[in-house]
Amino acid sequence: MTNLLELRNVSKVYTRGLTAAEPTIALREMSLTLKEDKPTIVTVAGESGSGKTTLAMLLLGFIDPTMGEILYKGRNITSLTGAERLAYRREVQAVFQDPFAVFNPFYKVDHLLTVPIRQFKLARSKSEAQRLVEESLTAVGLRPEDVLGRFPHQLSGGQRQRINVARALLLRPRLLIADEPVSMVDASLRANILETLRDLQRNYGVSIIYITHDLTTAYHIAKSIIVLYRGGVMEAGDVDAVIKSAQHPYTQLLVDSIPWPNLDQRWGETSIIARESSKHDPGACPFMPRCPKAMDICKTRPPLFQITPHQAAACYLHDQKPALVSQRLSELLPA
Amino acid sequence: MQHTTLDPATVAPSPVGAAPSPVSHPVLRVNSLEVTYYTDLGRARALEDVSFTLEAGQKLGMVGESGSGKSTLALAMMRMIKPPGRIEGGQVFVGETELMGLSEEGMRHARLNKIAYIPQGAMNSLNPVIKIGAQMVDAAQAHLPRESRSAINERCVHALRSVDLDPAVFHMYAHELSGGMKQRVCIAIGILLRPSVIIADEPTSALDVVTQRQVMETIDRVQDQIGAAVILIGHDMGLMAQFVDKVAVMYAGRLVEVSSVREMFTDPKHPYAQALISSLPNLENKGVFRGIPGLAPSLLRLPGGCAFHPRCPYALDACRSVRPDVLNLEDGRRVACHLFAAEAFHDQPA
Amino acid sequence: MTLVQAATITPIEAPAQPSRLTLVLRYIRRNKALAIGLAILIALALFTIIGLLVIDPKKAYPLSAAIKQPPSLRYPFGTDFFGRDLLAAMVVGTWQTAFIGLLAGGIGTLVGLVFGFVAAYFGGWADNVIRTICQILTPIPVLLIQVVVAGSLDKRDVTIVTMAMIVAMLAWMAPTLVIRAQVLTMKERQFVAVAKISGVSDMGIIFKEILPNLLPFIAAAFVGQVFGAVFASFYLAVLGLGPLREPLLGNIIWAAQSQGAFFNGWWWWPLEPAFAMILILGALALVIMGLDELANPRVRRTE
Numbered sequence: 006m007t008n009l010l011e012l013r014n015v016s017k018v019y020t021r022g023l024t025a026a027e028p029t030i031a032l033r034e035m036s037l038t039l040k041e042d043k044p045t046i047v048t049v050a051g052e053s054g055s056g057k058t059t060l061a062m063l064l065l066g067f068i069d070p071t072m073g074e075i076l077y078k079g080r081n082i083t084s085l086t087g088a089e090r091l092a093y094r095r096e097v098q099a100v101f102q103d104p105f106a107v108f109n110p111f112y113k114v115d116h117l118l119t120v121p122i123r124q125f126k127l128a129r130s131k132s133e134a135q136r137l138v139e140e141s142l143t144a145v146g147l148r149p150e151d152v153l154g155r156f157p158h159q160l161s162g163g164q165r166q167r168i169n170v171a172r173a174l175l176l177r178p179r180l181l182i183a184d185e186p187v188s189m190v191d192a193s194l195r196a197n198i199l200e201t202l203r204d205l206q207r208n209y210g211v212s213i214i215y216i217t218h219d220l221t222t223a224y225h226i227a228k229s230i231i232v233l234y235r236g237g238v239m240e241a242g243d244v245d246a247v248i249k250s251a252q253h254p255y256t257q258l259l260v261d262s263i264p265w266p267n268l269d270q271r272w273g274e275t276s277i278i279a280r281e282s283s284k285h286d287p288g289a290c291p292f293m294p295r296c297p298k299a300m301d302i303c304k305t306r307p308p309l310f311q312i313t314p315h316q317a318a319a320c321y322l323h324d325q326k327p328a329l330v331s332q333r334l335s336e337l338l339p340a
Numbered sequence: 341m342q343h344t345t346l347d348p349a350t351v352a353p354s355p356v357g358a359a360p361s362p363v364s365h366p367v368l369r370v371n372s373l374e375v376t377y378y379t380d381l382g383r384a385r386a387l388e389d390v391s392f393t394l395e396a397g398q399k400l401g402m403v404g405e406s407g408s409g410k411s412t413l414a415l416a417m418m419r420m421i422k423p424p425g426r427i428e429g430g431q432v433f434v435g436e437t438e439l440m441g442l443s444e445e446g447m448r449h450a451r452l453n454k455i456a457y458i459p460q461g462a463m464n465s466l467n468p469v470i471k472i473g474a475q476m477v478d479a480a481q482a483h484l485p486r487e488s489r490s491a492i493n494e495r496c497v498h499a500l501r502s503v504d505l506d507p508a509v510f511h512m513y514a515h516e517l518s519g520g521m522k523q524r525v526c527i528a529i530g531i532l533l534r535p536s537v538i539i540a541d542e543p544t545s546a547l548d549v550v551t552q553r554q555v556m557e558t559i560d561r562v563q564d565q566i567g568a569a570v571i572l573i574g575h576d577m578g579l580m581a582q583f584v585d586k587v588a589v590m591y592a593g594r595l596v597e598v599s600s601v602r603e604m605f606t607d608p609k610h611p612y613a614q615a616l617i618s619s620l621p622n623l624e625n626k627g628v629f630r631g632i633p634g635l636a637p638s639l640l641r642l643p644g645g646c647a648f649h650p651r652c653p654y655a656l657d658a659c660r661s662v663r664p665d666v667l668n669l670e671d672g673r674r675v676a677c678h679l680f681a682a683e684a685f686h687d688q689p690a
Numbered sequence: 691m692t693l694v695q696a697a698t699i700t701p702i703e704a705p706a707q708p709s710r711l712t713l714v715l716r717y718i719r720r721n722k723a724l725a726i727g728l729a730i731l732i733a734l735a736l737f738t739i740i741g742l743l744v745i746d747p748k749k750a751y752p753l754s755a756a757i758k759q760p761p762s763l764r765y766p767f768g769t770d771f772f773g774r775d776l777l778a779a780m781v782v783g784t785w786q787t788a789f790i791g792l793l794a795g796g797i798g799t800l801v802g803l804v805f806g807f808v809a810a811y812f813g814g815w816a817d818n819v820i821r822t823i824c825q826i827l828t829p830i831p832v833l834l835i836q837v838v839v840a841g842s843l844d845k846r847d848v849t850i851v852t853m854a855m856i857v858a859m860l861a862w863m864a865p866t867l868v869i870r871a872q873v874l875t876m877k878e879r880q881f882v883a884v885a886k887i888s889g890v891s892d893m894g895i896i897f898k899e900i901l902p903n904l905l906p907f908i909a910a911a912f913v914g915q916v917f918g919a920v921f922a923s924f925y926l927a928v929l930g931l932g933p934l935r936e937p938l939l940g941n942i943i944w945a946a947q948s949q950g951a952f953f954n955g956w957w958w959w960p961l962e963p964a965f966a967m968i969l970i971l972g973a974l975a976l977v978i979m980g981l982d983e984l985a986n987p988r989v990r991r992t993e
Contacts, residue, residue, distance in 0.1 A: 052549070221578065264579045264583075267605070268602055
């Protein structure tokens, strides 16, 4: 049984200008394995600039890695052609953040659903296609007659995002990249959408990579979490463990800043050292300029230290624990 | 001197950890504000009979789905509603000044001076080709034509310091700043003239969680310094829990509940507010999702009676035909729902 | 497969959507420039079409009518020195001007479309080559080149079609750059990404996703090209470089001027084509203004 998707030491570096001065390391040596038979939900959490969007772009094949490879069912995705490429496209899907931007304003919203049916030949007749469309819309809580035949600007943000999710349902992919799917949606609708995503995984065997900066929703939907900062993995493991007892100072700062809708869980007392545009040393731990516990040794980038079988943090505060080679990151993540 | 009898403006004890709100004369009183939009497709009642009060130093959170009218409320209070929208009625008192009755000139003076508005996406509206300092000075000079240039500069630098920004930002351009810094600049502009009321419309929606906390703590601190009242408009209930003293819930252009933040989270009265609270994820209920079925109504075709009745699990017959008035309950809570008719006090404002 | 409980609510009627025609008509009422421009163009088109059906085109050529007649019932537009019935001449001339405008405009727009798309969508060396060529050719004084080329042609080779070619020769760079800029923006839009993950090929994305959204720009570019072409053909003809036998509006003016029409009191001869030209160019300019408002939402003053 081959792995569904495998990232092998993938890095993405952007250089500016003619000279290779000031390269930006968007993602650094990321390795991840998603198994075909064990659909799971992994959260990739981080602020802007953490590399989470870059990861999504790489997984969807929109950009190529500078180093390392991305393998889909054992084949490098850059070398896929023809029918294989179509199969990859069919099985790796996405739900994007902005409910409006995904619609082509020239067409009615039906276009979003009918195009993939046609391209991937999911229906043998027009009536079957219509049935698929209506089923997926009903499954997300929309009435087809309310939304079909309308233009995107005639619907609310919530309706649009639900159609987005309906599209993912319709396609029944093996891997779904959900890039901030609820951040632009009203709070009352978030629960619906998250539930749909979770049911996709549970009942239809879809693995989901849930990308977000909002740890509250991540906590609710995911089993495991990878915390990124400036392209590097800071902490990873079982989501309960990481959020309830964060081991890396950055994760602690994140968790402390979560606005819990609960009056007994207030923002913590950790002081925030603002992240102004800072020159950072690529050889050091990326969080060092903002870390309240920075030490001299942090000038050398720390490896991931495995604290428990399902939690690891890249921080010298835990250097008593065994170091984990980054290729084995996936072993931390519970199935 | 006008003395309208007002709803009791007492507030339940502040949540643990927050500074106690000073009890004083209400600095903001909104009475029966009403806004209608006359569109090609019909008349949309964007705001209907909205009333509330706020004390100095208090923070009010205004929550609701998109389209519920919360941003319209802010624009109406600032008299920035553009055609085809029109303010049909109501009054807004900031201190002793009634804003709806002011002349254009008077209102222009009141904006930023008495009541400041930080719109959604403000940080993206900073002029990219003018230095930050120049923009702040522009804003101040418009209101203080007689103050000397050096005094204005002082004022701007002081405002920057209040939001925890290095005075060097005065000489920088917008693109040199991060999202959080730009937002803090917008807050600094908002407090330049020490207004009595600050309205912040989704100030942190585009910011990540750490920067968000930083910006909210900045607003908190700044409010303490100048003793203003703050209205925070948003839909993130978590943010409300961390920041505000009172919460007002809007639905389809109407105010359906006003309660202290503790009461809102522990004992919400209005069915919509209840549904909202129970749909929130928190550490205790991992994996449990409780959304609200149905969709918010279009403002062009509001259901008869109570706007929420089609989605309400407790709808009575009366709810379909009679629009509930906003009732006063004990402890200063207010709910617009027939279920509470028995508990209400009937000392309506004169 | 109901994963989430479907809404079991009282159906709320959506507000009745006015028909597309109503919305179009309402918009035309608000965008006066577009409305007036289109109205004038339609009127001119009717004049030409009905005219072609009614008059005898041979009358537009010399020696077909009494000479130097002022406007009268027999000759509503009068005649000229060479015996052209000016009404016939105007009808045929307007049609020929339209032909040149549409042909040259069409060529310019088509070339701009192809080059603009190729440069923007595929990038790389194609983009560099196309962009460099545009940037080199743009500063060249177009009028000068057109005059030189037209002037150096054998008089017998100058026909309506060659005029169109001369005009289109240096007109395609602007639409190329405009369309390239638009496609570059569109390419980054998220609906293109969604189309990609829906299995749509590159060609499919260009024709089905991006192109339809560019129709307002293409229309604006086209009208701009037509305007430029009509204008260029006009001044080349006025300079005497046009196909002299044809009753092109500019030719008529050139002929009138070379015979000293004003001094001789034959005022109708140059004035009629001049007036027609003002109408045509004015109408096109109004349509361009109107389209600008339509295509560029930020300029939109209405709605």
